[in-house]
Amino acid sequence: MSMDAVSDRESAWAQRPDWWKRAVVYQVYPRSFQDSDGDGVGDLRGVLSRLDHLAYLGVDVVWLSPIYRSPHADNGYDISDYRDIDPLFGTLDDLDALVDAAHARGIRIVMDLVVNHTSDEHTWFAESRSGRDSPRRDWYWWSPARPGHEPGTPGAEPTNWESFFSGPVWQWDEASGEYYLHLFDRKQPDLNWENPEVRHAVYDMMRWWLDRGIDGFRMDVINLISKRLPLSDAPERPEGGWADGSPLYMNGPRLHEFLQEMHREVFAGRSGLLTVGETPGVTVEEARLLTDPARAEVDMVFQFDHVGLDHGPEGKFAPQRPEPGALAASFTQWQDALADVGWNSLYLANHDQARPVSRFGDDERHWRESATALATILHLQRGTPYVYQGEEIGMTNAPFADIDAFRDVESLNHYAEAMARGSAPADVLLGLASMSRDNARTPVQWESTPTAGFTTGEPWLAVNPNAARISVAAQRGVPGSVLEHYRALIALRHDLDVVAEGTFTRLDVGDPAVFAFVRAFEGEELLVLANLSSDPRSVALAGADEWDAAVAVLSNVDSPARVSEAVAAPLAPWAAAVWHRRAEG
Structure with a gap:
């Protein structure tokens, strides 16, 4: 086929409503991608400086993890201003320049949409907690103490749910005299989507970004926005402690209603956009509904079944090696489930997952082979593949040796809770070294130098020392390298209709x-x-x-x-x- 024919076909695909079937998405975690000013933290100008790498790789979409203004209790997933860029990452002008430069290369830009919760420093929450008579009091979830208990004491929490980041989901607010709900960190209070004012404030913000040239959204934990009412206790665990409340706040009764409303209010009448929902705990039945084009909700979802295969009976931080064939079986289940309706997001890595070549491959004896084998089976399935920064060169888990090396709030909270239970530090550190989200957040290894070409300063999180042998510079143009294998896989998706x-x-x-x-x-x-x-x-x-x-x-x-x-x-x-x-x- 001539290059002109390929170009014409690609142009035709770009105009299709389902253009994303032929696309490959690349996730940038800006804090760790490229630092432009030597402060040790990646930024938007750094991303701009590396756009040619993404064009060389051949990706079609860049998904930016949150760059909004934030106190960074959870590395930007706690947003204090949805319409501004955090100075750590740059300015709105920097983002505009990045969007223009990406578009000039045929690359779309998708932003992270974090609207299950905000930062407790957002003006919405500041107004909400100012008093029980605040007009925005019910923009968040507030509740008095459990009857018969002293407010602010253990056991007085309104429900017995456990937070994703350990401990209870309720935080006592002395000033306003009630508890507020936070499924994640205490500085991430949950928005009350039952309130139509909340929903329309979110939709207005989304339209503002689309009008600015953004090409869609990856929607963080979007299936948590509808809770089952009234909020109530979950069944107690046999071992005691906080309970798993997820059946009461995941995939709630109004989820589809909210997403269909969002589509009508934000996306209807606009073309060329991408919407993907992160949906922990989603079932195949729910995923079919969420991604059925006739229902106008989202284009695709992230499901979590395969990235839970190595979680042991005691949870994520007590991992075990999956049985042979478990990964293929999980992928097959989802391929079959969404064969006639809906669409799969294909991923092994993101900012919340340890490095796949270390989890599911063999990063010692067969590093290159396992990195490329995992990429092959992922990219050639039916669905839209996602590449997480550094995955395209086979970046591995880092050799974290002590708790002071970690930065992630989930890891630090888990360690503190385990120490309070009397766990052996060495055992806890072993689990963190395997599964901590910090493994995904070490700086991208551009060069074989002490700071891997990421920064001229001191990196916010230590560079993996194997940058001496694993880097973009060491692989670019090298036949058989992990990077060149990824380029070949992406080219197959672009060139072959069957893929x-x-x-x-x-x-x-x-x-x-x-x-x-x-x-x-x-x-x-x-x-x-x-x-x-x-x-x-x-x-x-x-x-x-x-x-x-x-x-x-x-x-x-x-x-x-x-x-x-x-x-x-x-x-x-x-x-x-x-x-x-x-x-x-």
Whole structure:
């Protein structure tokens, strides 16, 4: 196909309402992406300076984690002003310049929408807590102490729910004489979406950003905005302590109503936008409803099933290695569930997840192979792939050795609570080293230098010392590198209709550790074989010789070009290969 034909097809795709089926999204965590002024913290001018890297990679959309004004109790996910940029990251002019430069390269910019909660320093909350007669009192969730209990004492909290960041979800406010709800940190009070004034204030803010040139939103924990009323206790845990209240505040009864209203008020009549909802605890049934285009809610959702596979019985910070085939089985479940309606977000990494090559791959013996195998099976499924900064070079977990090295509020709260219970510090640190969100937040490794080309100053979070061997500079233009493998995968999605629109069929090849599947669309087929283990694995592929006319389009290890030859011997550890064929005539 000529380059002119490719260009014409891409132009036609860009005009489609579902343009995002062919797109690849890249998440930037600005604090850790690139520092432009030497203060050790990444910023918008830093992102602007690295746009050519993103264009080289071939991504279509950049999703910016929060850059709004914030006290940074949760690294920007606690917003004090939705219509301003935090000085740590720059100015509105800097953002405008970034948007213009990205658009000039054909890259859309999506912002994080954090509207389940605000900062307790937002003017809305300041007015809400000013007194029980405040006009904005019911913009947040306020409640008196539990009957028969002294306000502000243990056990007086209105419900027994546990916060995502440990401890209770209720904070006593002495000045106004009631508790307020915060599902996350105490400095992140939950907005009351039952109040139509709250909803329309949010919609007005969203329209303001779209009018400024933003191309859509990733909606933080959006399925928490509808709580089940009245707020009540959750079943107690057998071991005691705070209870899991998630069934009472996730996927609530008015969620779809709120999102449909948002679509009417904000997105209707605008084209070329992307809306993706982060939805912890979402079921496949809910995901089908949320992403059904006929319902006009969101384009796609992030589900969490696969990133919980390594959580142990005692939770996230007591991880265990998933069973062979567990990751492929989880992906297959979601591929099948959304096959006829809806759409999948495909991801292994983001700012809340430890590095996938360390969690699901083998970052010691087979680092490059496992990083590229995981990328292959992710990008070639049906859905829109997301690349988290540094994932494209195979960045790994960092060697955090003591609690002083951590910065994340979730990790620090977990450690403090564990110490209060009398846990062994070494055991707690081991879990944090494996699963802390700080693993995702170490600075991007641009160069093999002490600060990895991220800053000329002291980085806010220590650079992973393996930047000496894992960096953009060490991989750019190097055949077989993780970076070049990502570029090839992104190019396949852009070049082949079958990747963007094809059906997905899992193949049984006799070993659950081997993820094999076929994508098919209008006479095109793509065969993907990947050994997701650190041992050689045999493959029983029925009709393998029928694929021998197919063209080998990508592989992360040396392998025969013919499918029958490739499966005749065991697949090497973390080997991944892709073949493409078209029907004759």
